[in-house]
Amino acid sequence: MEYLDFELPIKELQEQFEKACQIGEESDVDVSNTCKQIETKLKETKKEIYKNLTPWQRVQLSRHPDRPYTMDYINAICGDSFLELHGDRNFKDDKAMVGGLGKIGNQSYMFIGQQKGYNTKTRQYRNFGMANPEGYRKALRLMKSAEKFNVPVVTLIDTPGAYPGLEAEERGQGEAIARNILEMTRLKVPIIVVIIGEGASGGALGIGVGDTVLMLENTWYSVISPESCSSILWRSWEFKEIAADALKLTATDMKKQKLIDSIVKEPLGGAHSDRKTTFITVANAIDKAYNELKDLSPKELTTKRMEKYANMGVFKD
Amino acid sequence: MPWFKRTKKGIQTPTEDKKDVPKGLWYKSPTGKVVDSEQLEKNFYVSPEDGYHVRIGSKEYFEILFDDNKFKELDKNLSSKDPLKFEDNKKYVDRLKEATEKTGLKDAVRCAVGKSMGENIVIACMDFSFIGGSMGSVVGEKIARAADYSLKKKIPLVIISKSGGARMMEAALSLMQLAKTSAKLAQLSDAGIPYISLATDPTTGGTTASFAMLGDINISEPGALIGFAGPRVVRDTTGKELPEGFQTAEFLLEHGFLDFITHRKNLKRKINLYLDLVLNRPLREKTA
Secondary structure: OOOOHHHHHHHHHHHHHHHHHHHHHHOOOOOHHHHHHHHHHHHHHHHHHHHOOOHHHHHHHHOOOOOOOHHHHHHHHHHHHOEEOOOOOOOOOOOOEEEEEEEEOOEEEEEEEEOOOOOHHHHHHOHHHOOOHHHHHHHHHHHHHHHHOOOOEEEEEEEOOOOOOHHHHHOOHHHHHHHHHHHHHOOOOOEEEEEEEEEEHHHHHOOOOOOEEEEEOOOEEEOOOHHHHHHHHOOOHHHHHHHHHHOOOEHHHHHHOOOOOEEEOOOOOOHHHHHHHHHHHHHHHHHHHHHHHOOOOHHHHHHHHHHHHHOOOOEEO | OOOOOOOOOOOOOOHHHOOOOOOOOEEEOOOOOEEEHHHHHHOOOEOOOOOOEOOOOHHHHHHHHOHHHOOEEEOOOOEEOOOOOOEOOOEHHHHHHHHHHHHOOOOOEEEEEEEEOOEEEEEEEEOOOOHHHOEOHHHHHHHHHHHHHHHHHOOOEEEEEEEOOEOHHHHHHHHHHHHHHHHHHHHHHHOOOOEEEEEEEEEOHHHOOOHHHOOOEEEEOOOOEEOOOOHHHHHHHHOOOOOOOOOEHHHHHHOOOOOEEOOHHHHHHHHHHHHHHHOOOOOOOOOO
């Protein structure tokens, strides 16, 4: 288990707890009372820390190395029913963007999401969850195929951004994202979007237009990362915490601005501290969202979706 | 022996009699060519010396594209709010105020309807001089309303992009303008109304990742910078030297993302030629 800087008091107590238990096992000393005391304190400390997270701390949590990634969710939610599908039919198969068909209960869904790696090798293989244009085109191919067979789409968002590479520009990163955004506004099947980690800008929105947009409690979604915002506006990376505040990028802020539909609660200590509960909560949230959408006709669905986005924005008339 | 000899000594011109060159009388292009401003204006703000297309704004593009510079501006008074109370080194509200004072503009886009070669056309033109042509709620809303106007009156739409991307000071609200504008363009496309995207120097970030790349035709001017990630970001991320001409209009044409590049003097004629052809109407006069 890895701990973030603000989680250090938790780490300390956890270690104390484990040590005490070990002493109990290895000797005849009765430590059950001590263990219980530490456990209570651990719970309280966790509650205290997680109750008062700053936006920057949530950004850190969204990038926690133990946090579940897209395939973890899909595998847990769909089990053996998941069938991964590959390729954009034009150029290649982008490993940073995964997708395929799977079931939640009796309902089939087309799952699409950015995938990060869990160690150096797989991080490179997945390009740190930064898709190239072929990734967005793969996603669009899968969405169009879902539309053809009237299968609802679920996208799971976790990306530090679309890849800003030389070849990505040659192959039209901007066009690929723009095309996805446009096509998603008029796709004739329900689209449920879940932000499970980082929601960075166009790279996120490129698979992020939907009827129901959900954000996990410890994720962020904005037009730019706090680090890049700091470097552009303050001309230094040092202001990332202030930038995280200023950007109003947490789930609560996004809900307040009516840019997302609801927040999915994470277990105490974050999604990674109790993966099983997280997976069940997310599966239920998808199921619930689908049930609210499934009876709408394609026309109603797209009209409502377009209206929702048409209403986003604050200005003086 | 000097070939010119000053005969009178101590000739001095009082300051007030000195012939000063008024500011803005000359324009110096990036290659160092100096052009007379009046000549530049007559030449569609293109340096006759080296063909350099000077960055211009909505005022100039309207002048170039609308007949006799006659048009009706749409949603003229829409202006920005500061919903996030955003502040970096400067308050967003102060930035807006300064930009308005400096440019005389309300925000980074102006929309208008008028005749171009005798037929109606709706033009939304961005102004880079207003906070880098960045797209916030106002830009999104004005473009969406211009598209609505096109849709209702069945008039072709032209969007002239010139923008650094989404406006950071409106954070996620800016990001959602990508979806908002694209949704309107989807409706326009379903209704079969032509939409022409003219991407001008520079068009980057969120603008490229939405309306600038979604035209029935995407066109540009010579040498314009067009890209998703800016050149500096690409260089810093990849650690690679960028090839000559990277992210220029010519580069995009070569890679298949533009239909054509046109000299500004032919812009009006070419846009209208496309409309006549795609709408299967009789061709209009060839003179712009």
